[in-house]
Amino acid sequence: MSLDTILAAGQALAAVHTVVDQTITAALYYGPGVLVTAAAYTAWRTGQWTVRWYDQLVQDRADRRAYTARAFRLCRVADSADAVMTIPADDLITYLDNKLAATPDLAPEEGR
Numbered sequence: 001m002s003l004d005t006i007l008a009a010g011q012a013l014a015a016v017h018t019v020v021d022q023t024i025t026a027a028l029y030y031g032p033g034v035l036v037t038a039a040a041y042t043a044w045r046t047g048q049w050t051v052r053w054y055d056q057l058v059q060d061r062a063d064r065r066a067y068t069a070r071a072f073r074l075c076r077v078a079d080s081a082d083a084v085m086t087i088p089a090d091d092l093i094t095y096l097d098n099k100l101a102a103t104p105d106l107a108p109e110e111g112r
Contacts, residue, residue: 027035087095 023035084092084095
């Protein structure tokens with residue numbers, strides 16, 4: 001055990017002692033109503049913090065799932081592109097022309 005550890009433990013003990021002393025002083029001076037109000041406020045804020053923390057946890061998990069799904073789709077596209085690029089040049093041009101011809105026109109310019 002080093003001297004720094006002993007000093008840190010002493011400071012932590014002094015901080016706890018100060019908090020307990022201040023709480024007792026407040027209870028004797030202001031009465032139990034103030035302590036009950038402070039405890040209720042602390043519980044409320046802790047509850048809010050817990051809800052935000054859990055909401056962030058759920059959001060992070062959803063983000064990870066979306067990222068994983070997108071990464072999987074991009075890997076599938078890359079594998080497909082690699083497979084297509086192994087086709088000889090003349091056959092590749094024919095393949096791409098056939099794909100283009102089979103693709104429906106989803107954005108017709110007339111009628112807009």
